[in-house]
Amino acid sequence: MRIVLVRPRNPLNIGAAARAMANFGLDDLALVEPYTTAWETARSARAGAKVLRHARVYPGLAEALADCALAVGTTDGAARSPELPLETWPQVAAALPAGRTALIFGSEKTGLSVEDLSHCHRLARIPTLAGAPSMNLGQAVAVCAYELRRQALPGRPRARAWAEALGEAKLIGSPERERLLNAWYPLLEQLGAIQAVHRTSQTRALRAMLLRWRLTPADERRLLGLARQLRHTLAGRRSAEAGRCPPG
Amino acid sequence: MRIVLVRPRNPLNIGAAARAMANFGLDDLALVEPYTTAWETARSARAGAKVLRHARVYPGLAEALADCALAVGTTDGAARSPELPLETWPQVAAALPAGRTALIFGSEKTGLSVEDLSHCHRLARIPTLAGAPSMNLGQAVAVCAYELRRQALPGRPRARAWAEALGEAKLIGSPERERLLNAWYPLLEQLGAIQAVHRTSQTRALRAMLLRWRLTPADERRLLGLARQLRHTLAGRRSAEAGRCPPG
Structure with missing residues (x-):
């Protein structure tokens, strides 16, 4: 403890x-x-x-x-x-x-x-x-x-309910959660899902949500992979708009 | 006393x-x-x-x-x-x-x-x-x-299973989960995160994941909103590539 x-x-x-x-x-x-x-x-x-x-x-x-x-x-x-x-x-x-x-x-x-x-x-x-x-x-x-x-103290058997519940699956910890937040935050901002002015409160809400979701290492891999693909796609879109299309 | x-x-x-x-x-x-x-x-x-x-x-x-x-x-x-x-x-x-x-x-x-x-x-x-x-x-x-x-305190303090404790928070049910899947599946496919040939098994895996995450109605709103924004952005990308840029 x-x-x-x-x-x-x-x-x-x-x-x-x-x-x-x-x-x-x-x-x-x-x-x-x-x-x-x-x-x-x-x-x-x-x-x-x-x-x-x-x-x-x-x-x-x-x-x-x-x-x-x-x-x-x-x-x-x-x-x-x-x-x-x-x-x-x-x-x-x-x-x-x-x-x-x-x-x-x-x-x-x-x-x-x-x-x-x-x-x-x-x-x-x-x-x-x-x-x-x-x-x-x-x-x-x-x-x-x-x-x-x-x-x-002896004589008081400890309840193990929570331990058993958590024992079902290994969950990710705080460093992995922060890594997920860092990967997703700019993407969500780019998509307009969150606004820069609300950055603090919205990061907080996101963190609380990820924590509640009880993510496993496999979930983390999926969500990081998805962020990577989305980043790639959005970058492609930018180049489609800005690079390949001549202005005016 | x-x-x-x-x-x-x-x-x-x-x-x-x-x-x-x-x-x-x-x-x-x-x-x-x-x-x-x-x-x-x-x-x-x-x-x-x-x-x-x-x-x-x-x-x-x-x-x-x-x-x-x-x-x-x-x-x-x-x-x-x-x-x-x-x-x-x-x-x-x-x-x-x-x-x-x-x-x-x-x-x-x-x-x-x-x-x-x-x-x-x-x-x-x-x-x-x-x-x-x-x-x-x-x-x-x-x-x-x-x-x-x-x-x-009334009763002896007893251990509550985590599920029971969380039961106080209202969770979404099966219809809401399916709605989420339907909103996200085409987007994930478009991003390359899942492949059409594995559609059945990957939908199942997604559903199991959403279920494990114990989503609340607020989570559902957030995820549906994000899907809407992503759809909009990806549609914009397609029109940028296909519409505005003349081929070849």
């Missing part, structure tokens, strides 16, 4: 997250675009020192998730896409697949953005009260790490 | 405890001999403000427990009397009696003293790792409050 903190602002929270991870036996901490001061200050914290020493900093969420089989975003549900169901963390934790899972927490002020959420396979909510949904970041990490440890 | 903090030193921890209580629906906070500065500073905290406003200060643990039917002390087990068995907090929380229960946390530095522990009916340990047993006070309160809330 990798704990991913996206744009954390407060060094106390980074230190608290690391300490809670140590308490419950987690050691893989990833920071995405941390505020530099926060990160430098947190590194000097004593509690959870070993976790902090091995923590890695990534320039973006895609890079932090590159080697993860499953990405779970934590959210109170306000900003989520209607196409991804919102589950509770105990439910999600009870059915984790084999392979590395990333559990992702947003910044203290804003939580995860819709852009961040587009990288997530599943959305989990800590069952806080509706009247006071927002948790302190360090405490949220503590509660989630506790739940994992709790489920690993 | 009353949360009792004995001699807390750090205002941030008092504030964090109050916030976590609010998150999980607890509102009875008791402070035994808090450091005055810590308590005054904590009272100005915004998160968990209502809990802090109603918190009471007691001169000793006995007074804080006067109206409680059960007193549970939290400890890592180091200082406990051998006569009281040490249970895990999930075990204790699963079998709380009717009536008011106090859950007692010691100070950040020393935990509960043997004197404090002598006021407890039961001793509970949060299942941290042996190598890193000591939790931050605010996080310990958060984890315990979460466990109570978790046990109060």
Whole structure:
């Protein structure tokens, strides 16, 4: 299990997250675009020192998730896409697949953005009260790490439903998905299916869609092949219009 | 459930405890001999403000427990009397009696003293790792409050198959899938992505792929729109080649 903190602002929270991870036996901490001061200050914290020493900093969420089989975003549900169901963390934790899972927490002020959420396979909510949904970041990490440890205690058989479901087929990961996006984006723009002015939101929607589709390596090959053929065809069209036909 | 903090030193921890209580629906906070500065500073905290406003200060643990039917002390087990068995907090929380229960946390530095522990009916340990047993006070309160809330959730948190979870999102059915195939097949053929001689097997493969992808109505609209734009573009190409450019 990798704990991913996206744009954390407060060094106390980074230190608290690391300490809670140590308490419950987690050691893989990833920071995405941390505020530099926060990160430098947190590194000097004593509690959870070993976790902090091995923590890695990534320039973006895609890079932090590159080697993860499953990405779970934590959210109170306000900003989520209607196409991804919102589950509770105990439910999600009870059915984790084999392979590395990333559990992702947003910044203290804003939580995860819709852009961040587009990288997530599943959305989990800590069952806080509706009247006071927002948790302190360090405490949220503590509660989630506790739940994992709790489920690993002897006498609680772990549900394997999700693992079995995922076991059906090997799925592509984050790097392959980004490669597909990069191959298709210019083509879709050229076809008029997406507009440059909406580039950010439409890339996000595309990513979320590809993620939901549970693409296999064979799907990836087909879609890359199709992009290649389409690129070739569109280039031929341009030369037909611009090259072979004399103007006027 | 009353949360009792004995001699807390750090205002941030008092504030964090109050916030976590609010998150999980607890509102009875008791402070035994808090450091005055810590308590005054904590009272100005915004998160968990209502809990802090109603918190009471007691001169000793006995007074804080006067109206409680059960007193549970939290400890890592180091200082406990051998006569009281040490249970895990999930075990204790699963079998709380009717009536008011106090859950007692010691100070950040020393935990509960043997004197404090002598006021407890039961001793509970949060299942941290042996190598890193000591939790931050605010996080310990958060984890315990979460466990109570978790046990109060309707039914036992159960693993849901991914399919069932996704079932909340509406998926397209067979007619919509066939419509998509009919829109895309001629385009893929024109692009050279599939060959007419393999029409049957390749349509089957395409259909199976669309089915695996679990498309939503929004996906269907996107893919139909893209097919329309592609058809338009390819038709333009044909007219560019065949119509506007004179042969030979």
